[in-house]
Amino acid sequence: MKEESKQEKSEGGSLRKSPFNLFMNQLQRKKSSEKDGKSQSSLVSRLFKSSKPSPPKTDLQKESSELETTDSQPDKEMETETGTETKIETNSEKPTTSETESQSLDAETDLESNTAKIEQFLQKLGKKPNSRSIDLNNCGLTSTDAAELGALLPLLPELEELDLSWNDFIGGALKPVTLQIHHVSKLKILRLSNCRLTTDDVLALGEAVKTTPDLEELNLSWNTNVGGNLSHILQGIQEGSKVQILKLMDCDLTAEDAVSVGQVLPQMQNLEVFDLSINRNIGCSLTSIVQGLKNTPGLKVLKLQTCGLAQDSIQILGDAFGHLPELRTLDLSGNKEVGGGFKDSAVHLAHLKHLQVLDLHQCSLSEEDVASLTQVIPLLSSLRELDLSANKKVGSSSENLLSRLRFLPELATLAINGCALGREAFTALAEASMYLPALKILDLSWNKYVGGNLNLLLETLKLSATLQVLRLRSCSLVAEDMALLASVIQTGHLTKLQQLDLSYNDSISDEGWATLSQNVPLLKELTELDISLRPANFRECGLWFGHLLNGLTKLPMLSELGIQRWRIPAPQVEDLEHFNRNHKRNLHFDYGGF
Template identity: 25%
Template sequence: MSRKSWSVEILLLLLGLCQSISNANGFKQSAEDSNIRCIEKERHTLLQLRQSLVDDSGRLSSWGSKDCCLWKGVECSNRTNHVIMLDLGNHLSFDDGFDAYDSNQLRGKINPSLFQLQDLRYLDLSGNDFRGGSFPNINGSSLSKLRYLNLQSSGLSSAILYQFGNLSKLQFLDLSSNPYRVSYLYWVQNLSSLRFLNLSFSYLNDAKDWPQLLKLPYLEDLKLTSCSLPKIVSPPVLSLTNSTSSSPISIDLSHNNLTSSMYPLFFNITSKIVDLNLEDNLLEGSIPDFFRNMVSLEHLDLSHNKLGEEIPEFLGNICTLKTLDLSVNYFSRFVPGLSGCIQNSLEILTLFMNPFHDSSILSHVTRFSSLRELDLMYNNLNGSFPSSFRRPSKLTSLNLAGNQLTGSLPDLSKLSSLEYLDISYNRFNGTVTESLGSLSELKQLYASWNSLEGVISEAHFVNLSKLQTLDLSYNLLLFNVSKKWIPPFQLSYISLSFCNLGPHFPKWVQTQKEFHDLDISGAGISGSIPDWFWDLPPYLSSLNLSYNHLTGMLPDLSLRIKAVTGIDLSSNMFEGPLPIFSYNVTSLILSKNRFSGSVSPLCNITAGVLSILDLSDNLLSGELPDCFFHWKDLIVLNLANNNFSGGIPETVGSLLSLETINLHNNSFSGDLPSSLKNCSKLKFLDLSENTFSGRVPAWIGESLSSLIFLSLQANEFNGRIPAKLCLLANLRILDLSQNSLSGKIPLCLHNLTAMIQNGDSYGIIEYFYLASMQNNSFRVGTYVERAWVEWKGNKYQYEKSLGFFRIIDLAGNKLVGEIPDVITRLSELVVLNLSGNSLMGFIPENIGQLKQLQSLDLSNNQLSGQIPDSMSDLNFLSYLNLSYNNLSGKIPMGTQIQTIGASAFVGNQALCGPPIARQCPKMLHDQQPDGHNNKEDIDEFGKWLYAGMGIGFLMAFWGVCGTLLLKPSWRHAYFLLLDKWKDSLYVTFILWGARLEKKFKSLKIQSSWKAQ
């Protein structure tokens, strides 16, 4: 064969092969096209819908292929191929994280082309963000076959909400968690096929026709939680309520502040109600009698109301009841309320926060053969565990926290099904029985804040392989386990605060790889932290090693702790520079250690979730870095007792959530930044013992109206005290002492009304903050504020009782003028210190109005005059210093004043009387209120008075009589005058007697005539 013919043959063969491949591909493509179910018109409609939506997360990425029936969220009918279901709901839960939930949301608007899907039966757009847009206008034929509509949390407007009344075949309607404001609900009555309706978290406060929703003939589930429902003034007439259907009905009207006038709503449906939730309303009195007719009731929630007295007996006769929640009410008697057939049906009983006292209630609940969960938390139960708890039980959850139960723990082996046990905040004592180790199903154990004591050994945990939570904190327990002990459990929450785990770091913690909260504070652990400890679980959310004796330097923690975490390493002996922490730390408490150097490593914390930063009582130095603007959620900034210098950065003004700034005892200088006025939530501002200078800014009073504590003590402020500080109506402690302030004390101090009103006597100034976050489960921590306070001449640091004080301290300045009388209106003032100034004038006369005053220091001024008598009315006064003034007169006698030492009055040369040795002159004794001394003064005065009267009488007598004896002519004239006076008086008496006699005779004749 020639080469040419061979080539031609090869070419023909290749052409044939290509043709075969082409035919095969065409056949395959034809076969694929024949399998496409999507109707092209509906495919085009869905693409139009997609164009109107913003899909940041790519949820609709599959919306492009030819077969729309295979797109995510789309389902077609197997019979007609029409699109019958469109599920675009954002079904991520908040447990997946806020960021994940938000980024998965669809945005934009709903395209009216949606209505071309006329076979649509199921539509879910929930969990998206349409940002106040409206649902397209529904005409008569639009979505006429729709059975299911879910628009929960979609951000839609209520502008044309009434149009949903045209969806006559709708059976499921969820419009909850949208900002709807609805005045009428008449349109819902057109949905005669509706079985499920959820309008929860809408604004229905004007929708007075809401009771008509119960007339829907096939309704099975109605949810109106937190709708601000208007109260029912007169009982509604609902005679046809639910008359068509015999199906059971569930009703949720919780969180609406409804009153007992709502009860008639249920009169015609009592026998059909299986689930009734009336939580958090304004129901009062006893549970009404008609509840006995709820013969199908399975779940009843009447919690958070004002119901009370005893639990009615008829509840015990509802034999179907499985869940009963009467928590946060006023029930005080348990028996005979729940003693019928309910003992065989009830599975969950919640009586949290009621005024039950008798612990015998525990004996009664052991009779409930089906009971799985019992919650008696925060009642007033006293006594001990009853012996009936030794019986076998099906309990899986037992919560007795916050009572006053005493005695030792019982044998727990009979509670073999127990998964949750909380006995914290009681008064249990004695040892922990090893029967705890037999609870093989136990997952969560809380026993903190009791008086349990003794040894915890491996035997206590031998069978607790399912244990996840262990909280034995604040007891007197000693852990005695082997260094080689490998626990049978993997804990997620460990709290052993102030249990004795030391002195060595507990080795068994190394075996725990899944914990997200670890608190072993105050556990007697000393020495350095082993390297293996820092191989922490990646989802650690809370770490507390405070109040131990840990030493050494900390490693770089930025890569070791990745979750949103709260860290407390305070009150140890850590040293060296601050480590680099994770960018998303929520709280960082490193106080009372030996850290040194700069704080610039903290600039790595950039996530904006830091809420507490406490670096106080360390050796840190240098200027503050300008990175505050990262910490938008910061509540507490405590840098006290370090060596910081320079000024406060202007960026501190960006911390709009800030409530505490404590820079006490550093070397900060310069003026206060004006940006600080933006921190309007500040309650605690302590800038004491620094070198700040300039004038005290008036904007403190104008912009920081929430201040409770203000201390600028021991700085270099000058000028007048601004009157604007009087605008701080919430201020309890004002300390401007040890500066160079001049001028007069403001006359407006009586506007500091927190020092007048006795409404808030709570002693602790504390803040609640985000301590940790795990899968969006938040754990709240508390931060208690502490400060140094001048008290009775000495300085003390207060914490728990700081809020009780009402203090004004202006000592050690250059103030002049008089003490304003208005200061005596501050009736709750406890400490007043004006010493070391140049004040003149008198002590206010009404100083005795300060009835709560315990410490008064006016020493080293130029005060004059007497000490007011009203000072003796200060019955709580235990410290007084008036030394080195120009006071004079006698010291008032009083219950407290004479118990104070003489040193309180030295330097006043004209003072006299107890308690000083100088005696007062007698002329001052009339000022004494003392009874004995006053009697002596009166006797002395009487003697001199009578002596003076005698001398006066003798002088007058001999002045007249002596003259008459020595001069005859005067004596003759004197007796002649007496004769004339005698004759004149005689004639006058004769005439007066004759007239009187004549008048008596006339009256006698008139009386006789009247008698006739």
């Protein structure tokens, strides 16, 4: 009996502990836990100098109240406390407070060392540390840098953006980076354009893409070895992909690559920007791509510039337009064989109700194409940018098309340079342009008829209060045109003008240049002015050049002055060279070439 009593006394020792002792034990454990938590939090917060809020302090009054409530309960509550206390004793082998502090100090030292490594690496490249974004675009990276970056990636688990574009010396040395990308599983943006990727780089990248489920943008443009190997990269894109932007410009893609693209597009339901420009061999496999495009209803930008499209390509693409209700930008420029393809297929463009940008420059449009576009373009009421440049046959048949531009009230950019505009076409344009209140950019370059007939645009120049860019390059302008332009400037109708291109107009006399130079200083928002001569011509500057130099002080925004092939007297060359220093400006004078 005595032994049993002694045993009961030993086992029940914990029961006889006072409520105060229990309370102090609980409080000590909680403080120790909080201390460890705070230590870890402070370590993380030091990385990239970002801080996180500390856990709230313990409310002692609340703890006391809870303890009083427990103490007033019968033995059932005491049994609960007993179980807790016994558990604590059982786990007595956990690290002591001093051991935990030692571990925290070691972790702190490691983090500080890692932070120093990251900062040192980025600082030598002229970049500031950022835990979410590393932009090393055009930094002259070497294979050694690539290896060092790969070693640092495991220390950047929060990284969302990695841009290594325009570093052509890391081609063939990308593997150390791709092998570590799985450590940055939150990566959303990966840009590797113009890195001279090798076939091995592309294969390694394909494996890396599989480990980035949150990837939203992938840019591999200007890497020719992507061509023929694209399937290895696309296999990393799975069903439900989050990719929104895919750019593969000038990658030397093959017809087989085009088929691979068509097969993966149905898995890219979130795709918004798709750029396959300057891949001349994919036109023959356009059908595969179009079938895939039918499964990307949210696509907003489609660029197929210089992709080897043919006449029948417009009909093939037209089948997809009805499935792309959100398309905002369509670029088919540079496809010279497409001429004649709009004759019976331009009607498909009418499906693109929200189209804002249509680029058809250098498409060898025929008169039949223009006639068909005349019926469709007025229906694209949301159009903001239209480029019909370098379609030389447009000038003789575009009077109807250009007159229809008045139905595009939101048109802000109109480029019809190099279209051989005749009198009827230019007159139709001048009349229609008066109904374009949002016009900001007007490019009429390389249309000789404009010279001597700029007066037809007088009302447009007066009404275009928003005009910011006026390009009249190589338009055979004469002194009378300069007088007209000067009068418009004097009356304050071009106050928003930022860029004025009058280059390659060698037919303008010294009197014409003098008239312009005296009025240019009134364009207070002008940033660029180009009055260069043609490459084959050289000419002495007249007295007007002195007026232009004097007026530069009145153009606070001017940053670029093109005056190539003008023979400038030595004293005025010296004035140009000292202008920036004397007036604390950063104005670039482009007067080389002689």
